[in-house]
Amino acid sequence: MTKKTTAAFEPALDYVVVKIPRWPFDKFAAADRSLGTQMKATGEVMAIDRSFEAALQKALRSLEVKGQGLLWEAPSWVSSADPTEFIDKFLSGAPTDDRLWRLFAALRRGAPVDAIHDRTRIDRWFLRKIARIVRFAEDELQGRTPTPALLRTAKRLGFSDADIATLTGMLSEDVRRLRTQWGIRPVYKMVDTCAAEFEAVTPYFYSTYEQENEAAPLPGPKAVILGSGPIRIGQGIEFDCCCVQSAGALRDRGIAPIMVNSNPETVSTDFDASARLYFDPLDEESIAAVLENEGTPVPVLAQFGGQTALNLADRLAAMGGEIAGTSADAIALAEDRRRFHDFADALGIPQPPGGTAESPAEALGVAKKVGYPVLVRPSYVLGGRGMEIAYGPDDLARYFRSALEAGTGRVLVDKYLRGKEVELDAVSDGRDTLVAGIMEHIERAGVHSGDSYAVYPAQNLLPAERDEIVELTRRIAAALPVKGLLNIQFIVESGRVWVLEVNPRASRTVPFLTKVTGVPLVSLAVAVALGSTLADQGYARDDGLWPEGSLVALKAPVFSMAKLLDVDTYLGPEMKSTGEVMGVDRTFAPALWKALVAAGLAPARSGKVLVTVADKDKAEVVPIIEGFHWLGYDIVATAGTAALVRSVGIDVTEVRKLAEGSQDILTLIRSGECVAVINTPTLGKTVDRDGFLIRRAAVEARVPCLTSLDTALAVVTALRASAVTHTVAPLAEYRAQEPVTAAAD
Numbered sequence: 039m040t041k042k043t044t045a046a047f048e049p050a051l052d053y054v055v056v057k058i059p060r061w062p063f064d065k066f067a068a069a070d071r072s073l074g075t076q077m078k079a080t081g082e083v084m085a086i087d088r089s090f091e092a093a094l095q096k097a098l099r100s101l102e103v104k105g106q107g108l109l110w111e112a113p114s115w116v117s118s119a120d121p122t123e124f125i126d127k128f129l130s131g132a133p134t135d136d137r138l139w140r141l142f143a144a145l146r147r148g149a150p151v152d153a154i155h156d157r158t159r160i161d162r163w164f165l166r167k168i169a170r171i172v173r174f175a176e177d178e179l180q181g182r183t184p185t186p187a188l189l190r191t192a193k194r195l196g197f198s199d200a201d202i203a204t205l206t207g208m209l210s211e212d213v214r215r216l217r218t219q220w221g222i223r224p225v226y227k228m229v230d231t232c233a234a235e236f237e238a239v240t241p242y243f244y245s246t247y248e249q250e251n252e253a254a255p256l257p258g259p260k261a262v263i264l265g266s267g268p269i270r271i272g273q274g275i276e277f278d279c280c281c282v283q284s285a286g287a288l289r290d291r292g293i294a295p296i297m298v299n300s301n302p303e304t305v306s307t308d309f310d311a312s313a314r315l316y317f318d319p320l321d322e323e324s325i326a327a328v329l330e331n332e333g334t335p336v337p338v339l340a341q342f343g344g345q346t347a348l349n350l351a352d353r354l355a356a357m358g359g360e361i362a363g364t365s366a367d368a369i370a371l372a373e374d375r376r377r378f379h380d381f382a383d384a385l386g387i388p389q390p391p392g393g394t395a396e397s398p399a400e401a402l403g404v405a406k407k408v409g410y411p412v413l414v415r416p417s418y419v420l421g422g423r424g425m426e427i428a429y430g431p432d433d434l435a436r437y438f439r440s441a442l443e444a445g446t447g448r449v450l451v452d453k454y455l456r457g458k459e460v461e462l463d464a465v466s467d468g469r470d471t472l473v474a475g476i477m478e479h480i481e482r483a484g485v486h487s488g489d490s491y492a493v494y495p496a497q498n499l500l501p502a503e504r505d506e507i508v509e510l511t512r513r514i515a516a517a518l519p520v521k522g523l524l525n526i527q528f529i530v531e532s533g534r535v536w537v538l539e540v541n542p543r544a545s546r547t548v549p550f551l552t553k554v555t556g557v558p559l560v561s562l563a564v565a566v567a568l569g570s571t572l573a574d575q576g577y578a579r580d581d582g583l584w585p586e587g588s589l590v591a592l593k594a595p596v597f598s599m600a601k602l603l604d605v606d607t608y609l610g611p612e613m614k615s616t617g618e619v620m621g622v623d624r625t626f627a628p629a630l631w632k633a634l635v636a637a638g639l640a641p642a643r644s645g646k647v648l649v650t651v652a653d654k655d656k657a658e659v660v661p662i663i664e665g666f667h668w669l670g671y672d673i674v675a676t677a678g679t680a681a682l683v684r685s686v687g688i689d690v691t692e693v694r695k696l697a698e699g700s701q702d703i704l705t706l707i708r709s710g711e712c713v714a715v716i717n718t719p720t721l722g723k724t725v726d727r728d729g730f731l732i733r734r735a736a737v738e739a740r741v742p743c744l745t746s747l748d749t750a751l752a753v754v755t756a757l758r759a760s761a762v763t764h765t766v767a768p769l770a771e772y773r774a775q776e777p778v779t780a781a782a783d
C-alpha cells in the first residue's frame with residue numbers, strides 16, 4: 039500500500055476493524071439459528087474506526103437487517119426485565135446470529151460483565167466495550183437534550199444520528215442540523231497499514247470524528263458509485279460486478295470513480311478498483327458526509343448497487359444530492375407497488391388484477407373478486423414475512439393472521455397467474471430503449487426469478503409476444519422516464535402479456551446477459567446517466583431489441599440448503615438461492631446440461647429416481663416419468679404415484695410413506711442408490727411434514743431434488759440430449775462465431 043515497504047514489513051495500525059457476518063435468517067424464520075462449526079453466513083460487513091466501540095456501531099449500521107439497529111429487541115425478550123433471568127433464558131444456550139443484540143439487551147437490563155462472561159465465555163475486553171456503548175446510551179443520551187460536548191462524544195463512540203435521535207427524542211434531521219451548527223462532522227483517515235510512518239498511496243479512507251482530514255476533495259471530474267453492502271439472498275455478487283464495471287466505464291470517460299461500500303469480500307472494495315474508496319456504511323448519514331467531503335455537487339450513481347443503493351436515492355435527492363440517471367422521483371414511482379400500479383393503469387399496461395387489504399375481510403373480498411389462487415405479500419416486509427400463494431380462504435386467513443403478528447399492516451393480494459415468466463434487462467436514455475435480451479424462465483411464474491432456471495434467448499415466445507414485450511418496455515421506460523438500466527419481469531399467459539415488476543436499476547441478470555450478448559449494459563447506462571444518448575453510443579435500434587446470436591445460455595440457481603437446517607427447499611415466490619451458474623452452448627439441451635453439472639444437480643447416468651408428487655401434479659408428471667424410464671432409470675414411488683406409473687405401463691417399485699410409519703423412503707434417499715428425487719409440495723403452506731423430511735433428506739444426502747415439474751422436465755430433456763454431445767470452447771470463441779450484429783439506425 040505504501041509502494042515502499044516490503045511484504046516483511048510489520049504493519050502498524052492506528053485503527054480498529056470490525057467484521058460482522060451477515061446471516062440469511064431474516065429470510066428463513068423457521069431455520070435453526072444456532073451457530074456452530076457449520077458456516078451459515080452468506081456475507082459480511084466490515085467497518086473501520088479509531089475505537090472498537092465506533093467500529094462496532096458502524097458495522098451494525100452496515101448490516102441492513104431491517105429495523106435491527108443498536109436498540110432493537112426481539113418481542114420475546116421484552117418480558118424478561120430481570121438481568122439474571124435474561125441471561126438464563128437468552129444467553130445460556132448455543133450462540134445464535136442475534137447474540138450481539140442479546141448482549142446489548144442483557145447489559146441494558148444491568149447485567150454485570152462478569153455474569154455474562156461466565157455464561158458466554160466472551161472475553162471481558164469485548165464485553166466492557168459493549169457495556170460502554172450501552173451505558174452511554176442509557177445514562178448519557180436517553181432523554182437528554184444534546185449539548186455540543188455530548189454530541190461529539192456520542193459521535194466518537196459511533197452512535198448514528200438515527201440512534202441519537204431516538205434516544206434523545208428528536209428527529210435524525212434535527213441531530214444533523216445540530217451537528218452542522220456546532221461543526222461536528224467526520225473527517226477521513228487513510229488506511230495505510232503503517233501508522234503514517236510512510237506515505238501510503240492507496241486512496242482508501244474511513245470516517246471518524248477527529249480533527250485532521252486526510253481526504254481533501256478529489257480534483258477534476260468525478261462521480262460517486264453507491265455499492266451494495268453485504269452479500270445476502272436477493273442481493274449477491276452481481277451488483278459488485280456492476281459497480282466494478284461502472285467504475286471502469288467512468289474511468290474510460292475520464293471521470294474519477296469514487297466508491298462507497300462496506301463489504302470487504304468484493305472487488306469493488308479493492309483499493310485499486312476505483313480512484314478513491316470510502317469504506318463506510320451505505321446509509322444516508324454516511325453518504326451525505328462523503329458528498330459533503332467531496333464538495334457537492336458530485337453526481338451519484340445509485341443504479342448499480344442493488345436495492346441498497348437505490349433505496350438511498352430518494353433521501354439523497356431530498357438533501358440536495360445529484361442522482362445521475364433515472365431521477366429519484368422516477369425510482370420512487372417504480373418502487374412503490376401501489377403508485378406504480380396506478381401509473382401503469384393510466385398507461386394501459388396490463389398487470390395481474392389485485393388490490394390491497396388492511397383486514398382479513400378486505401383480503402377475502404379482493405381474492406373473491408379476482409379468483410383463487412392469489413399471491414399475497416406484505417406491502418413492506420418486516421421480520422421475514424414474505425410472499426405466499428394462497429389457494430383458498432383458509433390459506434389467506436392464516437397468512438393474514440401471521441402477517442399481523444409480524445407487524446405488517448397492509449397486504450397486497452394479486453391474482454396468481456400460472457403462466458410463463460420472462461424477464462429482460464434494458465437500457466434507456468428516456469427516448470430510445472435497447473432491450474439487451476429476453477430471458478425465459480424454465481419454471482412457471484410462482485418460482486422467484488432469482489430461483490428460476492432461465493434461458494437466453496427465450497425459446498418459446500411467439501413473435502407477437504416478443505414484440506409486445508419490447509413495446510411495453512419502451513413505453514414504461516419513456517414514461518417513467520428511465521435514464522440508465524431497467525429490469526422488467528412479465529408473465530405470458532394464453533397469448534397475453536402482463537407486467538409483474540419494474541426495477542429501474544441493474545439487476546441480477548445484467549452480468550449474465552452482458553456475457554452472453556456482448557452488449558455493454560453497464561457502460562451504456564453510465565454514459566446515459568451522464569447525459570449521453572443511446573444513439574451517440576451507436577446502440578439505438580429501430581426494433582429496440584438486440585439481435586439474438588447463435589448461442590443459448592442457461593442460468594441455474596445455486597442454494598445453500600445443506601448448510602441451513604430446518605429450511606424447506608421447495609421453490610416458491612420467495613427467493614432462497616445464494617448464487618448461480620451459467621451454461622453456454624449452441625443449443626438448449628447441452629447448455630442446460632452444463633448448467634446442471636455446474637450447479638451440482640445433474641443426476642448420475644443410472645440408478646433410482648424417487649417420485650412422490652402432490653395430487654394436483656399427477657397428470658403432469660407422466661411425461662417426466664416416461665422420460666426417466668426410457669433413459670433406463672428405475673422408478674420408485676409412493677402408493678398414489680406408483681398406481682399412476684403402473685397405469686401407463688411402466689414398472690415401479692413402491693415405497694411406503696413416512697406417514698404410514700415407515701422410514702424406507704429416507705433410507706433409500708440416503709443409500710446412494712437414489713440419483714434424483716422428484717417431490718412437489720402439497721398446496722399452500724399447510725403442514726407437509728412428509729414432503730419436508732423427504733426434501734431435507736435429499737438435500738443433506740446431496741441427491742438432486744426437483745420440486746418443480748418444469749425443472750424436472752428440463753432435466754429429462756438435458757439428459758436425453760447430453761447423451762448426444764456438447765461442445766467446449768472459450769466464451770469469446772462462441773461469441774466470435776455469431777453473425778455480425780451491427781447496430782441499425
Ligand SMILES: Nc1ncnc2c1ncn2[C@@H]1O[C@H](COP(=O)(O)OP(=O)(O)O)[C@@H](O)[C@H]1O
Binds near residue numbers: 454456484612
Ligand atoms: N401475480 C402473479 N402471478 C404469478 N406469479 C407471480 C405473481 N406475482 C409475482 N409472482 C412470482 O413471484 C416472484 C416474485 O415477485 P416479484 O413481484 O418479482 O417480487 P420481488 O422480485 O420484488 O421479490 C416472481 O418472480 C413470480 O415468479
Ligand SMILES: [Mg+2]
Binds near residue numbers: 487527539
Ligand atoms: Mg422480481
